[in-house]
Amino acid sequence: MEREILEFDVVFVGAGPANLSGALHLTRLIKTHNEAVVKGERDGKPLGEIEIAVIEKGATLGAHILSGAVMDPKGLKELMPDFIEQGAPLEAPVKEDYFLYLTQKRAIRSPLTPPPLKNHGYYIVSLNRLTAWLGEKCEEAGVNVFPEFPGADVLYDEADRVTGVRTGDKGIDKEGKRKPNYEPGVDLHAKVTVLGEGPRGSLAKQLIQRLNLNEGREPQVYSIGVKELWELPDDRYPAGRVTHTLGFPSDAHTYGGGWIYGMQNRILNIGYVTGLDYQDPLLDPHAEFQRYKQHPFLAKLLDGGKMIRYGAKTIVAGGYFAMPRLYADGLLLVGDCAGFLNSQRLKGIHAAMKSGMLAAEAIFAALVAGDYSAQQLKKYEQLVNESWIIPELRKVRNFHAAFQHGRWLGLANAGLQFVTGGRAWGLFDRTKSEAGHRAMKKLSAFGYRGDKKGEERGDITEQRYTDLRFDGKLTFNKLTDVYHAAVGHDEDQPAHLHVLDLNICATRCVEEYGNPCQRFCPAAVYEMVDDVASANNNDGRPEGNDGDMSAAGTKRRLQINFSNCVHCKTCDIMDPYQIINWVTPEGGGGPDYKGM
Ligand SMILES: Cc1cc2nc3c(=O)[nH]c(=O)nc-3n(C[C@H](O)[C@H](O)[C@H](O)COP(=O)(O)OP(=O)(O)OC[C@H]3O[C@@H](n4cnc5c(N)ncnc54)[C@H](O)[C@@H]3O)c2cc1C
Numbered sequence: 001m002e003r004e005i006l007e008f009d010v011v012f013v014g015a016g017p018a019n020l021s022g023a024l025h026l027t028r029l030i031k032t033h034n035e036a037v038v039k040g041e042r043d044g045k046p047l048g049e050i051e052i053a054v055i056e057k058g059a060t061l062g063a064h065i066l067s068g069a070v071m072d073p074k075g076l077k078e079l080m081p082d083f084i085e086q087g088a089p090l091e092a093p094v095k096e097d098y099f100l101y102l103t104q105k106r107a108i109r110s111p112l113t114p115p116p117l118k119n120h121g122y123y124i125v126s127l128n129r130l131t132a133w134l135g136e137k138c139e140e141a142g143v144n145v146f147p148e149f150p151g152a153d154v155l156y157d158e159a160d161r162v163t164g165v166r167t168g169d170k171g172i173d174k175e176g177k178r179k180p181n182y183e184p185g186v187d188l189h190a191k192v193t194v195l196g197e198g199p200r201g202s203l204a205k206q207l208i209q210r211l212n213l214n215e216g217r218e219p220q221v222y223s224i225g226v227k228e229l230w231e232l233p234d235d236r237y238p239a240g241r242v243t244h245t246l247g248f249p250s251d252a253h254t255y256g257g258g259w260i261y262g263m264q265n266r267i268l269n270i271g272y273v274t275g276l277d278y279q280d281p282l283l284d285p286h287a288e289f290q291r292y293k294q295h296p297f298l299a300k301l302l303d304g305g306k307m308i309r310y311g312a313k314t315i316v317a318g319g320y321f322a323m324p325r326l327y328a329d330g331l332l333l334v335g336d337c338a339g340f341l342n343s344q345r346l347k348g349i350h351a352a353m354k355s356g357m358l359a360a361e362a363i364f365a366a367l368v369a370g371d372y373s374a375q376q377l378k379k380y381e382q383l384v385n386e387s388w389i390i391p392e393l394r395k396v397r398n399f400h401a402a403f404q405h406g407r408w409l410g411l412a413n414a415g416l417q418f419v420t421g422g423r424a425w426g427l428f429d430r431t432k433s434e435a436g437h438r439a440m441k442k443l444s445a446f447g448y449r450g451d452k453k454g455e456e457r458g459d460i461t462e463q464r465y466t467d468l469r470f471d472g473k474l475t476f477n478k479l480t481d482v483y484h485a486a487v488g489h490d491e492d493q494p495a496h497l498h499v500l501d502l503n504i505c506a507t508r509c510v511e512e513y514g515n516p517c518q519r520f521c522p523a524a525v526y527e528m529v530d531d532v533a534s535a536n537n538n539d540g541r542p543e544g545n546d547g548d549m550s551a552a553g554t555k556r557r558l559q560i561n562f563s564n565c566v567h568c569k570t571c572d573i574m575d576p577y578q579i580i581n582w583v584t585p586e587g588g589g590g591p592d593y594k595g596m
Helices: 017-038 074-079 127-140 202-210 285-294 296-302 349-369 379-386 389-395 399-405 407-420 454-463 478-483 502-506 508-512 570-574
Strands: 005-007 010-013 052-055 096-102 107-109 144-146 151-156 162-167 170-172 178-183 187-189 192-195 222-231 241-247 256-262 267-275 306-316 331-333 497-499 526-530 556-560 580-582
Touching: 010 017, 010 162, 017 052, 017 074, 017 127, 017 349, 074 349, 127 144, 151 202, 162 192, 192 202, 192 349, 222 285, 222 570, 256 296, 267 285, 267 296, 285 296, 306 478, 306 570, 331 349, 349 379, 349 389, 379 389, 399 407, 497 556, 502 508, 502 556, 570 580
Parallel strands: 005 187, 010 052, 010 192, 052 144, 096 241, 192 331
Antiparallel strands: 096 107, 151 162, 162 187, 170 178, 222 267, 222 306, 241 256, 256 267, 497 580, 526 556
């Protein structure tokens, strides 16, 4: 098939803070260089017209961006020292910081806010808005910005050098056939391709494996943040107030914590983070968040308010030892894609921006040298090592891994780090860690009634969440929440969630884990349903696959409601058999996180 080829010098994949900062900074470096050469103030030749593209899978810039967010402005200040005068959309400077420990019924205020959670001098922002604004700045500077353009494949030459990306096809129906509006994806050729896809990038995942960029590194681990915006009836929680909580509802073996940020116009921004290395297969991060709101402190705060927005997204948490190699021939990795988030502070925006800027500096040097090899682009890693990113991450290099041993030992280690400069337990430079899905234990380890057949299975989650009901006022089921994420996907397209072996879902997974995809997905994408076709013995299953049976004696199968997907990537990360592969859907599909 003939595909259109577009030639660029640099293609940035993903319009997040990392890549947008990178693209913007690069335009300035080039402009300054060209002007200086023309004036005779710098040796060398002008670089001429350098074509820079940023592609984004969301319908608009920021549509798929979800964050807390309290932003350390360090990165933005370096990118744009006059960001306030330039109209950066900031909600409020942080004015108050609280840290609470929640027991089942009480909220105990810590007299001291732990230093990593002190946010004086920082800003509460909607990262959705900040990203859209950064995108405008890029366009003004001459960057080609393409929303609705998902990077579907990385392009390589015969020597495995990265030569660009192929964008996704449009107009394919659910059977895989071309519709009248069919448009093949475009090959975007580039001297340098920068992956800034955020956590668990679908291209980065394949590429890191193919080019072995994680050799000798710890496996990357993640958390998931589930969030709602609420409109409050009065000024009970002012803009600029920041509260972080620990304790309820997480048990001591599960990494978790909550946030409550005051935004403008009486909007309350609340969310709960659950480590995606939890043990209990019945745990449901969305349900954890709903329980969080049931705590008397939260319930009182939200009383009389109205939930207006919902979203969920994963957070990269492995830190320093889990960072992949940051470069290859024709390629750089930036932002969360490279694992630059400081999980102790739950902050990654500043480092994402800085990494984008450092990538721009390395690309600029490569353009001047006319050399896009790994050897040349290695300069980026050197710049990252010399910047403030690495000292910040090294200080907390064992933070998340220590929570493998439970909350209290994790916290003890977090305290010790201050004295030891980041060593684990004051001794070890590097704690070994495991990919999060390996932590999940089987149903039998918890004594759940996982061996029961039939409709009882549908209630299995209730064995953990005995007291959770969705009242539509304070607590919401997943479908109601997903409605508030404004998700849209054309339903007549192939599912972008590839389950590589459906047989496992209907057999082993039922018995061993009780189909945890139904719970770890915060958007009700995965659902075990009665397989009506199987009632006629006509379900096309392999011989001998009895599968799970409902009470009515019907086999059950996994149904994938992909149009609900909020692009959080939890399924790709947490599936215990690692048979779910998240790929990009048709461009423009997904959530619309306005104001989040
Ligand atoms: C719940 C939550 C709370 C957080 N709280 C804070 C906080 O309070 N403070 C803080 O500093 N940080 C916080 N973070 C982290 C912060 O949001 C990230 O570190 C930061 O957004 C990373 O920027 P990025 O550009 O690397 O990636 P992202 O912001 O994830 O942007 C990536 C972009 O790439 C797009 N994309 C992905 N794949 C493709 C593809 N194949 N083709 C085209 N486009 C693609 C995505 O749609 C997205 O727009 C939080 C994160 C979460 C999830």
